[in-house]
Amino acid sequence: MFGQIVFSVSVKDILLIGRDCNLAGQSDSGKRTLKYISPEERVFNRKSTFRRCRRQICVPENWNNNLLFLSKRNLILYPCSAHGGMRLPPLEADCLLDPFGTKAVLVHKLKPTKSHWELLQLLTMSESRSSRCRIRSVGMENSVSASVEQQADLDCLSTADVTSHASLPGINPNPLRDVGKSTNIVWQECMVKKEVREKHLRQKGCVVWITGLSGSGKSTLACTLDHALLRRGRLSYVLDGDNLRHGLNKNLGFSAEDRTENIRRVGEVAKLFADAGLICIASFISPYRKDRDACRKLLPKGDFIEVYLKVPLELCELRDPKGLYKLARAGKIKCFTGIDDPYEEPKNCEIVIEPIDGLLASPEEIAARVISFMEEKGYLQISK
Numbered sequence: 526m527f528g529q530i531v532f533s534v535s536v537k538d539i540l541l542i543g544r545d546c547n548l549a550g551q552s553d554s555g556k557r558t559l560k561y562i563s564p565e566e567r568v569f570n571r572k573s574t575f576r577r578c579r580r581q582i583c584v585p586e587n588w589n590n591n592l593l594f595l596s597k598r599n600l601i602l603y604p605c606s607a608h609g610g611m612r613l614p615p616l617e618a619d620c621l622l623d624p625f626g627t628k629a630v631l632v633h634k635l636k637p638t639k640s641h642w643e644l645l646q647l648l649t650m651s652e653s654r655s656s657r658c659r660i661r662s663v664g665m666e667n668s669v670s671a672s673v674e675q676q677a678d679l680d681c682l683s684t685a686d687v688t689s690h691a692s693l694p695g696i697n698p699n700p701l702r703d704v705g706k707s708t709n710i711v712w713q714e715c716m717v718k719k720e721v722r723e724k725h726l727r728q729k730g731c732v733v734w735i736t737g738l739s740g741s742g743k744s745t746l747a748c749t750l751d752h753a754l755l756r757r758g759r760l761s762y763v764l765d766g767d768n769l770r771h772g773l774n775k776n777l778g779f780s781a782e783d784r785t786e787n788i789r790r791v792g793e794v795a796k797l798f799a800d801a802g803l804i805c806i807a808s809f810i811s812p813y814r815k816d817r818d819a820c821r822k823l824l825p826k827g828d829f830i831e832v833y834l835k836v837p838l839e840l841c842e843l844r845d846p847k848g849l850y851k852l853a854r855a856g857k858i859k860c861f862t863g864i865d866d867p868y869e870e871p872k873n874c875e876i877v878i879e880p881i882d883g884l885l886a887s888p889e890e891i892a893a894r895v896i897s898f899m900e901e902k903g904y905l906q907i908s909k
């Protein structure tokens with residue numbers, strides 16, 4: 526699978542990167558800049574260096590600089606001496622234009638090398654950092670420049686990391702869609718993928734979903750697990766029912782509809798955290814099976830690890846750390862889970878924790894059990 530990169534260009538534009546593009550940090554100030562120079566300017570500055578004919582440019586044989594050549598059908602990138610004096614093979618790409626001729630999707634014919642990609646990444650970064658300056662130069666400023674110090678962060682990425690798909694923010698080849706009440710929206714792809722973040726973090730993004738009655742120990746387990754993972758050098762984040770109801774979900778109560786909406790939102794947020802490469806620990810009563818299952822379906826198979834704290838109602842009520850059961854029994858809290866509101870047990874969850882001979886494992890022991898499950902499934906180690 527060869528990569529794609531999307532540029533905002535006009536059909537008639539031809540782009541050149543010349544000698545003054547200090548791609549390899551040639552400037553003495555130590556600041557690396559990249560300049561785009563319009564063909565007109567080139568022609569003007571270097572009379573007879575280039576001849577423009579029918580959207581093509583003729584370059585003298587002894588031209589020893591990076592050259593980006595874009596025509597209606599093709600993009601050819603000729604990087605050269607700026608990369609440590611090394612000549613790279615030309616990178617060719619088919620150029621698919623949108624109906625307005627303002628966006629071009631470049632599908633590479635050859636697998637780009639890392640250096641090609643670095644060069645293309647520089648272009649995309651410059652584009653995103655100077656949003657008013659499209660890469661096209663005709664009719665706009667003659668040149669734009671951008672610091673590319675951020676490039677260092679990308680150096681750790683291998684070619685394989687970035688070749689699968691790359692596109693510019695704000696420019697998107699994907700179709701317009703209607704999703705729910707949102708009409709005419711487009712899915713925006715980013716160059717840095719989940720797998721890249723996971724490699725960076727040396728873990729696999731996933732969701733550990735802790736469900737159970739109020740007082741069953743969800744928050745305690747979530748925090749204990751979070752801490753235990755941190756001690757192992759892993760990055761997690763806890764989403765807790767009480768906490769999210771202080772902000773994102775403060776407009777929701779405890780009716781069946783509101784609980785469903787609560788869990789739907791949390792499921793979506795958890796999915797984002799997992800996509801960020803984190804281990805998202807979600808601790809919610811989440812009393813309805815269909816709501817938990819809907820969250821599971823949002824994630825790739827295996828990435829949703831459901832942990833059921835099967836603690837008997839009597840024990841939860843005995844603990845009653847917030848005095849809520851007491852209030853519920855007194856009728857002062859309505860629709861309290863386990864009292865006058867249902868809790869639907871999971872049928873096929875990954876881990877069930879329940880007392881054995883009346884004894885429940887400690888939070889640390891339960892956390893260790895979750896961790897060994899995650900280890901077994903390969904969520905805690907990924908080689909760089």
Ligand SMILES: Nc1ncnc2c1ncn2[C@@H]1O[C@H](COP(=O)(O)OS(=O)(=O)O)[C@@H](OP(=O)(O)O)[C@H]1O
Nearest residue numbers: 739740766767779784787809810811812860861862
């Ligand atoms: N009626 C009723 N039923 C259940 N719980 C109640 C209720 N009213 C308030 N609380 C407090 O809200 C916490 C549960 O929030 P959740 O977001 O996890 O609930 S749910 O998943 O939407 O059912 C829950 O926290 P935990 O005790 O940690 O479970 C309670 O502190």
Ligand SMILES: Nc1ncnc2c1ncn2[C@@H]1O[C@H](COP(=O)(O)OP(=O)(O)O)[C@@H](O)[C@H]1O
Nearest residue numbers: 738739740741742743744745844846886887888
């Ligand atoms: N594994 C455990 N063994 C004994 N007590 C526990 C355990 N887990 C939690 N607890 C205690 O149970 C009470 C409820 O725990 P909490 O984490 O607040 O439950 P939840 O978030 O499900 O409402 C707390 O007082 C806590 O200290």
